[in-house]
Amino acid sequence: MSNTEIRDEPSTGERKRRSDGERSRNAILREAGRLATVEGITGLSISRLAEAVGMSKSGLFAHFGSKQELQIATIDAARDVFAAQVIDPALAAPSGIERARQLVENFLRYVEGGLYPGGCFFASVAAEMAMRPGPVRDGAVQVLDEFAGHLETAVRQAQAEGAVDPAEDPEQLAFEIDAYLSLANAQFALSQDSAPLDRARGAVDDRIKAAAPAA
């Protein structure tokens, strides 16, 4: 075994345990995110999660310390999922219009994928916590705001690239696209039927066509 390989692999029992701990922590937080969209993040306590994942409460306390720490860790983990499934691949697209289309399509696939049975994790938590200020609410709202911001930036880029009419208000256009996604997500969560997701796809296609520069 070369020195390089030794540096790349866990070389001690302690590092091995930490790596198992990371995997276990991620699996626990995936289940926590799932539970939050089904039963509400308010109900996401250490004892409820312990029951759901079949671990002891004391084991979970060692991971998270308190209910609010658990809720915030759940949001952070869901944000990583959202970045990996929705945002990051879209930002790699080669043009503004393509970036906007991929933000839409990735979002709809993330909803349809069923990782969170209650639909978009952040829409669910933001709706539940709208009137309950604090870091849980703020964490969810921030991700929704960032998504809207990415959409608006992509529209501005598309305008600069000549794919969207300069007369369009980019914030308004981003709002309208986001609106189709928002209702599609809410209806999918209620019906578990992909028809509203296809309605949103059609609405976005038509809206982007209508926003093309006059010939």
Next chain:
Amino acid sequence: MSNTEIRDEPSTGERKRRSDGERSRNAILREAGRLATVEGITGLSISRLAEAVGMSKSGLFAHFGSKQELQIATIDAARDVFAAQVIDPALAAPSGIERARQLVENFLRYVEGGLYPGGCFFASVAAEMAMRPGPVRDGAVQVLDEFAGHLETAVRQAQAEGAVDPAEDPEQLAFEIDAYLSLANAQFALSQDSAPLDRARGAVDDRIKAAAPAA
């Protein structure tokens, strides 16, 4: 005092008490609806409501009997408010296009009016209960579905009256209008700022213009 006046007024102690009871029940259910959009309808128990309205638990049990009866009575009362503020005045409008516009405007005023701090009562309850089957969830979803149905019917009437292009898919157009309202409501609940409501107004205006028959 004429006989007519006597017939119009409560004439016995029993009728007087019943009338007071109705007023009291309505006031209690208004507060219950408000609480449901702030703290969640799952948290709406008889003891929580007793605390909020300053009544004894036994007094509220006499009105509602159980937590689920209270939740359903709260939904029924909110449905009456929604009919009176949003649906009924719109259905009285003289044309399909005017009916669609009034459904939109009445909905936005109902949200902005602040009767429910967490925005549309039914959007809030449906989001919270999406994955929790039962009469509470179904009651909220039914009102949302009826609203979407009224929008679609108004669009079909507008098509029949020549105000909307016959080539438009009425269900799709109703979905898009409903989407602007859905996101506006969600953003208003989070920001308590009316800017998203105006975005929705602008989006609906533009969409209805785009749906006009080709000249």
